[in-house]
Structures are given as structure tokens and as C-alpha cells.
Amino acid sequence: MNFEFTEEQLMIRDAARDFAQRELLPGVIERDDKAEYPTEQVKRLAELGFLGMLVGLEYDGGGMDTISYVLAMEEISKVDSSVSVIMSVNNSLVCWGIEKYGTEEQKQKFLKPMARGEKIGAFLLSEPEAGSDATSQRTTAVDMGDHYLVNGTKNWITNGKSASTYIVMAQTHPELKHKGINALLVDAKSEGVSVGPHENKMGMRASDTCSVMFNNVKVPKENRLGEEGFGFKLAMQSLEGGRIGIASQALGIASGAYELALKYAQERKAFGKEIIHHQAIAFKLADMAVEIEAARFFCLKAAWLKDQGQAYGHASAMAKLYAAETAMKVTTEAVQIHGGYGYVKEYHVERLMRDAKLTQIYEGTSEIQKIVISRGLIS
């Protein structure tokens, strides 16, 4: 067992840290306040290669391993989760599926521009009545011979407005239930596609989250990912990797809040000494440090398994569950350590606490992770 990172992994971590501290930190409070999409920041994310860092070099990606991805996601999420979620969705949920299961034509046409960050992708699974129960897809893709005709509504779509390419899960054979679902690559500018208003969210307010409606949208047959009926399996496999991204995001939110709380506790005085010298605060920080370190090991273990070509679904569910719960606990304590200052926007921790909540909900709620983990125990 080796706990050392490679020189490249450390360089990637440092690059992500420099980018976050220099280019994301200025304006992060204002972007959250106004729910303003980080257009310039995403452009830089693309220039630096973070948007396609997991895609192979042959498809214009960064060719990085998943360990590097965890390190980069943590550093970026310490500062701005609205930016890191865009990176996570593009890498893990969209590019991954096309690179693994797409045809060469699909990779040339859809994957390369997204790996370069010139275009962004979105993953359209959730529906008004199909969240955790993703098998109940009501969006339909009727087989019309040379194309599918897609109708339905997708909800809570990260990058819904900014994406150029959608991976849409839609039901083609309802009688086959989840085995009748297809995954289709849809150009966001296709006739019949409309995007709903930006959701006014509690946290991660700067990322764009919308509903996307499909009204008789024609999708060529060659845009189907994988075999007929492979859509649900592709979605579940994509989410296994996606969970490493969101777990790392939750880890970053937690460690960002912890670093701020640690600094504050060493500066703020009460009853004649820095508050870190009061055991009530010191023990909180000790608990936070332990849980963050454990969450980091979960994330890195899942990433390592993925890089080794081993099964990682069970590990990524554990990482997502533990890191998300840790993020919620740690950010809440970070606000508590800051006292009244923690409750105002200027000190960042209240935003991190709002952001943390979403990590317990999206890409599989904490309860869904427990289902995945417990089923793994039985088998």
C-alpha cells in the first residue's frame, strides 16, 4: 500500500488550488447571491483542461487518472461548488459514457468538443415523478424507423441551459420496464427542445439547474448510446463514477469550511484567549479533521479502484454517503465556530453549508446510497 501521490497528481492538485484561489474566490459570494452563471470561470476551466480531464488524450481530453480528478475536485469545491458541479457532470456523467460506450462517430462528433471544453454536456435522467426511482421514466422515445421521436420533461438538470449536448434517458419499450430505456445523444438546439427557467436554489446557486422539455424531438438512430434498451444500465454505471465526483465535491466543501474555521479559531479571542484554546472548539475541530480525512480516504479508494479497472460502485456509494454527511456536519460546525460571523455571507461558511445540503440529495440521495451499499452486502 502506498499513500504517496505522483508528481503529476500533486501538480494537478496545485494547479486546481491556484485556479480556485486566484480565479474563483474573487466574486464567489456575488455569483451565489445573484445566482449568476460563472461564464468566464467555466471558460478558464475549459482552457486549463479541467472540463475534460478524465477523457483520453486521443479524444482531446487530459488523460488524467481518477485520483487526480478527486484532488482537483476537492480544491475547486473548497471555493466554488457551483463551478465544480459543472466539471463533475461534464467529466463523469456525460463524457465518460460516450467514451466508454459511444461509436467512433459519436466520439468524434460529441465527445471531442466536450473534452476540449468548447461545449458542455448535461445528463437528463430525473423527471418530475422519477427521482430516486429512476426506473419510472415517463419521457418516451418512440422508434420511428430511422429516428426516435422524444416527448417528455426532465427535471433538476445541471447545465440544462448552458449545455450543447444532452444524454437523455427515454422509454422506448414500456413493456420491458427499465430494460426498455434508451440513452440518446440530443443536440440541445434540436427543434422541439425548450428549457425552463433557472431554479432558485438554496445552494450551488450559480450553477444552472433547469427543467428541459421535449416536444416531438427527432433524434437520429445513430445517436443512441449502446445497444437498444441499454439506457438504464448506462445511467446507473455513469452514476457510479459520478458519485466519486460528488463525493470529492462534498469533501472539498467540508475541507474548505474546516480550513476557514481553523483559521478563524486561531484568530478570534474570547475570555482572554484564542477560541481554539477552548476545549469546546478544539474538540469540534478535531472531530472535523478526523471525518474529513476519513472521507478523503473513501474518495481516493473509490478512485483507485476505478483506475485499476476494478468494480467501484460499492466504494463510490460509500464515499458519496460518507463525504456528503461529513460535509453537512462539518459546515454546520464551521458556522457554529464562527458564531454570528458565520451566519453572514462575507465569511463564506454559510454558503458552504447551503452547498453541502445538495450533496446529500443529488446523484443519489444518502438514503439511495444506503440501498446500494446494503444490496452489495447481501450479494
Next chain:
Amino acid sequence: MKILVCISNVPDTTTKVKFKENNTLFDDSGVQWIINPWDELALTRALELKEDAGNSIDEVSVIHVGGAQTDATLRKALAIGADKAIRIDACAADAYYVAGQIAAYLKENPFDIVFSGIESSDYNGSSVGAMIAEFMDYPGISSVTNVDLSNSEVVLYRAIPGGKQKIKVEIPFVAVVQKGITNEPRIPAMRGIMMARKKPLEVKPAVEMDVLTKSVKFELPEAKGACKMIDAENVEQLVDLLKNEAKVL
């Protein structure tokens, strides 16, 4: 044209400095090493000049005097965009020694422009660039805040108290650059990081030369006293503290 950028390997600027062996050696345990911030700015500017096609810069290389443990710093320079790295395999004893080693390399491998940061953030010698110019008998221009190659002549701008000075110079020359040479050091892109190992990192033996100085001892500055805040209205208390506690009145 070819640009050579001199790189120092320095402790991260947030490092808590400690010494060992009776304060005669810097304690480098647990230290994270970085490219000297001024050298990183110089490298960034060199790459900007290369990217501007009108400047006809064919190559930007970096050079460093140090042991194998500094290769990670050189590979970061390659990841940022340098075409080649050269490491002179020797301990960087002092500014004269470093400048002498770089000059020896330059004599065998001529470059048109040599950039050096105005100082290194560890020993603050501020001497290497000027010494290279002297060794090579090149013009050496200090405190350079801008380099303009756009009009078939080399124009440098220097920061001087209260203003700036415009200088024309012929190649080859050494520019000792300072803050302002570019906006921010460049962050390496993912592809740059992946390509860094494929770029050449040449290791050259040091030439024989004397080390003229010997570091004897280091001393840390005395710890700063705590700051006391006094209400703006309370002049009496301020005078009392200055007189009886600080004893400066």
C-alpha cells in the same frame, strides 16, 4: 530567437522557516518547493512573447542549478510551457557560483535573451542576473517591467522611482525582471502537465569553479509583540502605555 529563463527552486512562501545544526543550515524537512515567484513571472512573459507569432521566438528553455530533488520544480516549468529544461547538477552554493555555472552553459549553448527574476524569495541575493551579464559580457538591464519585441527592435521598460525608463538594446542581453512583467504567473493546463514528462530535462555536470563565500549562521528576527488596540478617544491610556510599557517616550 531563443529565450533562456533562470529558475530558482525556493520554499513555498507560506513555509515556516526553521534552521538546524546550531542554526547553520536551513531545515528543509516537510518543505514544499516552488518556482521562485519572480522567475515564474519571467517564464510566463517569455511564453507570452513566444506565443505572439510576430516575435519569431523558437524556443523557451529554463535553466537551474541544483540536485535531482529539484526536478519536480523544473517539470512544473515544463508543464507551464517551457520547451526544454536544463539542470546543472550541483549545489547552488551562492549567487556567484550559480551565475558562473549558467554562464558556462551559455557559452556552449548561446541564447539571445536571458531572463532572471529580480530576486529569489529565499536568500534574496538579487545578484545572479547581473553576474551572468558580467560573465558573458552582455548588456544587463535590471528592474525590467516590460519587454516589447514587436517592432524589429528590442525595447525594455524599467521601473525607476516615480516613473519608468525606456531602453533599447541589441541581442544578446540579460533582463532582470520584476513584478509587472506580466499580470499573473501561468497555471499549468492538464495537457501541459501530461506532456511535461515527454519534454527534455537535460542534466549537465557542473564546471569547476571556486565558491567565494561561506554561510556561517542564520538568525530569525525576534518575534513581534502583540498588538494592543486602544480606543481612539482614550489618548491618556495611549500615552501611558507608550511611556510606561513600551518605554518609547
